Amino acid sequence: MVLKKRQSHGFNSLHFPSVPKAPRSARRAFRKRIVEDSQICAFELLASLAGKLLQESESSSASSNASDAHDRPAISDGVVKRERVETKPVKTECLDLGSCEESIFLPDYDSPSSDSRQSLKEIPPPAESDSILERSSTVSNADSSEKGNGDEKPIQCEKVLAKVEGVSPVSVETCDAKPESGLGRQPLADGMETRGLILDNACSSKDPMKLSAKNPALVNSANTVKVLSHGNSLPSASDLKHGNDVKLGIRDDDENFFRFNKLSNRRKAFKPSSRIGDRRIRKLLSSKYWKAAPKLKDYELTKPLFADLGMKPLHHKRKLSCNPDKTQGDILYKRRKFSDRSLVIASDGGFSSESVCNSPEKGMSGDNGSAVLCNGGVLISIVHSRSSLVKLSIKSFKIPELFIDVPENATVGSLKRTVVEAVTALLGGGLRVGLVLHGKKVRDDNRTLLQTGITSTENIETLGFTLEPNSVQAPVPLCCEEPPAILPCETSHLIPRSPETPIVESLKLIDSLNLAPSPTTNHADNNSETSDQEPLSSNADVVADNKPPSDSKALVAVEPASAEALAVVPLNQKSKRSENVQRRTRRPFSVSEVEALVEAVEELGTGRWRDVKLRSFDNADHRTYVDLKDKWKTLVHTAQIAPQQRRGEPVPQNLLDRVLAAHGYWSQHQAKQHNKNQVTATATATLAMLQITDGQAVEA
DNA sequence: TTTAGGG
DNA sequence: CCCTAAA
Numbered sequence: 001m002v003l004k005k006r007q008s009h010g011f012n013s014l015h016f017p018s019v020p021k022a023p024r025s026a027r028r029a030f031r032k033r034i035v036e037d038s039q040i041c042a043f044e045l046l047a048s049l050a051g052k053l054l055q056e057s058e059s060s061s062a063s064s065n066a067s068d069a070h071d072r073p074a075i076s077d078g079v080v081k082r083e084r085v086e087t088k089p090v091k092t093e094c095l096d097l098g099s100c101e102e103s104i105f106l107p108d109y110d111s112p113s114s115d116s117r118q119s120l121k122e123i124p125p126p127a128e129s130d131s132i133l134e135r136s137s138t139v140s141n142a143d144s145s146e147k148g149n150g151d152e153k154p155i156q157c158e159k160v161l162a163k164v165e166g167v168s169p170v171s172v173e174t175c176d177a178k179p180e181s182g183l184g185r186q187p188l189a190d191g192m193e194t195r196g197l198i199l200d201n202a203c204s205s206k207d208p209m210k211l212s213a214k215n216p217a218l219v220n221s222a223n224t225v226k227v228l229s230h231g232n233s234l235p236s237a238s239d240l241k242h243g244n245d246v247k248l249g250i251r252d253d254d255e256n257f258f259r260f261n262k263l264s265n266r267r268k269a270f271k272p273s274s275r276i277g278d279r280r281i282r283k284l285l286s287s288k289y290w291k292a293a294p295k296l297k298d299y300e301l302t303k304p305l306f307a308d309l310g311m312k313p314l315h316h317k318r319k320l321s322c323n324p325d326k327t328q329g330d331i332l333y334k335r336r337k338f339s340d341r342s343l344v345i346a347s348d349g350g351f352s353s354e355s356v357c358n359s360p361e362k363g364m365s366g367d368n369g370s371a372v373l374c375n376g377g378v379l380i381s382i383v384h385s386r387s388s389l390v391k392l393s394i395k396s397f398k399i400p401e402l403f404i405d406v407p408e409n410a411t412v413g414s415l416k417r418t419v420v421e422a423v424t425a426l427l428g429g430g431l432r433v434g435l436v437l438h439g440k441k442v443r444d445d446n447r448t449l450l451q452t453g454i455t456s457t458e459n460i461e462t463l464g465f466t467l468e469p470n471s472v473q474a475p476v477p478l479c480c481e482e483p484p485a486i487l488p489c490e491t492s493h494l495i496p497r498s499p500e501t502p503i504v505e506s507l508k509l510i511d512s513l514n515l516a517p518s519p520t521t522n523h524a525d526n527n528s529e530t531s532d533q534e535p536l537s538s539n540a541d542v543v544a545d546n547k548p549p550s551d552s553k554a555l556v557a558v559e560p561a562s563a564e565a566l567a568v569v570p571l572n573q574k575s576k577r578s579e580n581v582q583r584r585t586r587r588p589f590s591v592s593e594v595e596a597l598v599e600a601v602e603e604l605g606t607g608r609w610r611d612v613k614l615r616s617f618d619n620a621d622h623r624t625y626v627d628l629k630d631k632w633k634t635l636v637h638t639a640q641i642a643p644q645q646r647r648g649e650p651v652p653q654n655l656l657d658r659v660l661a662a663h664g665y666w667s668q669h670q671a672k673q674h675n676k677n678q679v680t681a682t683a684t685a686t687l688a689m690l691q692i693t694d695g696q697a698v699e700a
Numbered sequence: 701t702t703t704a705g706g707g
Numbered sequence: 708c709c710c711t712a713a714a
Contacts, residue, residue: 583708610702625702630708633705 390455392463435463453585453622587622589631594651597628597635602662605669606632635659 406415435452449455454463589597596616604611609625609632617623638646639656 586708607703609704626704626710627708629704 390449392454451621453587584622588648591649591652591655593617593620593623594631594635594655597631598655598658598662600628601632601666602658606663606666632659632663636663639663 406418410418597612600612600616604615609629612628613623613625617628635651635656636659638651639660643650643653
């Protein structure tokens with residue numbers, strides 16, 4: 001009754017301005033639109049490349065020299081170890097997320113490292129970290145010294161790898177670093193790394209290095225890195241040149257992927273800007289269609305990709321004495337985990353505070369270590385502090401997928417180069433950090449965290465950061481422009497691989513994977529007590545639905561099967577693509593919002609949600625016009641049902657009445673309009689007919 | 701990109 | 708809220 005009553009007079013008082021719709025273009029001007037470029041998943045790309053490389057290497061291995069054979073075993077060992085470690089370590093939670101991982105790995109470390117590991121755990125004192133560094137450095141040195149022995153060398157490398165891998169991909173490289181070693185892969189890796197360096201720089205440029213002196217892990221890593229850098233010679237520019245028809249594609253979150261043809265001249269790689277133009281972004285199939293690389297080996301993935309991306313490069317740069325400021329960022333990547341269809345890579349970018357290593361000034365070792373070890377670069381973890389501050393610790397960045405098409409006869413080296421180029425091109429353009437909340441990009445830079453909902457635990461868990469190509473920005477100048485010095489063993493790398501294993505025509509990277517270290521697990525460890533922060537693990541991007549954290553405290557949710565598992569499981573096309581795409585957090589409309597909505601609809605009607613949005617929710621980024629439309633729909637429904645059946649925050653009846661009134665009015669209005677038009681048309685037609693008739697009549 | 705609706 | 712066909 002009441003409703004009726006309201007309805008009856010409701011709209012009389014309402015003023016319904018007839019607002020002519022401005023041309024779309026005009027209306028658009030209204031609102032600033034941010035065009036988001038597709039996000040590039042450089043890391044993913046790397047991962048995919050790695051997978052390919054791996055395949056190739058496998059095929060080639062038969063023919064490869066003895067040294068290679070030796071290496072492999074070592075590698076495999078390392079991988080195994082690493083996996084083991086990952087699961088185990090969980091307990092050792094370090095103060096910093098980044099450090100945690102390392103600490104975890106350390107334990108496995110056979111040599112002195114075990115001790116160091118403990119120290120890491122305990123950590124905080126810088127002195128300790130130093131000691132650790134030294135230790136690690138020692139180890140590495142030993143390897144280098146032993147180099148003399150071809151046989152021994154490999155072995156050592158193996159060890160190193162194992163250890164390193166646990167810690168960070170980069171470390172792996174260290175072993176091989178020396179050109180003398182003659183390891184095909186490694187050299188390549190080095191080259192890659194160099195480029196990675198570039199990339200890193202670009203990335204890092206954004207973020208000032210701040211972090212972390214705290215992480216012991218970093219230090220350790222640094223040491224390792226150092227060794228590597230020393231051992232390795234820089235790749236020559238000549239190496240860079242390779243013409244391949246390989247195509248790299250990067251897919252972004254939005255499912256756009258980007259492809260570019262590899263440039264024949266490698267040098268160009270160093271000039272990202274030029275490449276950017278080559279990129280083409282286009283819409284791709286939704287992620288569900290993506291196929292994971294057929295088979296990837298762990299070591300391949302981890303090593304090449306990660307190592308390449310950033311670790312070494314950093315070293316080089318620093319060594320080169322690049323401007324520290326420019327070098328700020330180091331990127332570390334780590335493959336975190338695999339989901340059925342996706343390979344997760346965690347990266348630590350200079351972006352993340354955590355990942356950031358000590359300032360260069362501190363000491364190369366320190367820097368390097370941080371860079372390498374920073375491996376921490378896992379996912380982003382968010383920590384809530386009791387204060388009003390929202391503490392975010394970024395463990396890793398989500399990186400988009402990379403697609404790479406490579407001819408079967410392409411060499412591993414060319415593949416690597418291609419990847420490097422692709423990555424370089426992407427990075428060269430400048431990276432920017434994107435924010436993803438509940439699977440949606442947060443584009444409004446002006447919103448506060450509070451407004452965005454980032455302060456709520458619920459939301460934080462779905463918060464993710466992404467590295468995106470910055471189309472606008474000019475490529476960040478890299479410190480070291482001359483690549484030549486960087487690549488050490490490239491030539492060896494260049495060696496063509498046996499085609500035995502057909503290269504997958506296109507590697508498709510999977511959705512990004514993330515393993516955010518599960519905070520909870522970490523906490524479990526006693527160590528956690530120390531940390532006041534509660535890390536909320538945010539799997540930034542990925543929801544690892546599949547992998548419920550088992551009791552195991554392993555930080556990384558890495559699948560146990562890792563090594564083999566690594567082979568990316570072909571993505572089930574129909575599999576729910578849900579993993580990445582999380583639902584937006586539910587944000588019930590407040591009464592005030594409802595009121596605003598009602599008011600807007602009263603004025604504008606029910607068919608102009610965009611205008612409604614602009615009028616009343618223009619600054620509410622989380623309310624899309626679709627949301628408003630949906631809300632209206634529910635409001636109408638709510639108003640039509642008995643109050644007892646309504647759920648959620650009660651909406652004032654008066655508002656509901658207005659909803660009904662407006663709904664009725666506009667429905668009618670629409671109908672009227674429709675009728676009007678029809679009538680008009682009919683009338684016109686009739687008139688025309690009449691006229692015709694008249695004319696005819698007249699004529700007749 | 702918006703609308704309009706179904707899921 | 709999501710997803711999409713249509714416009």
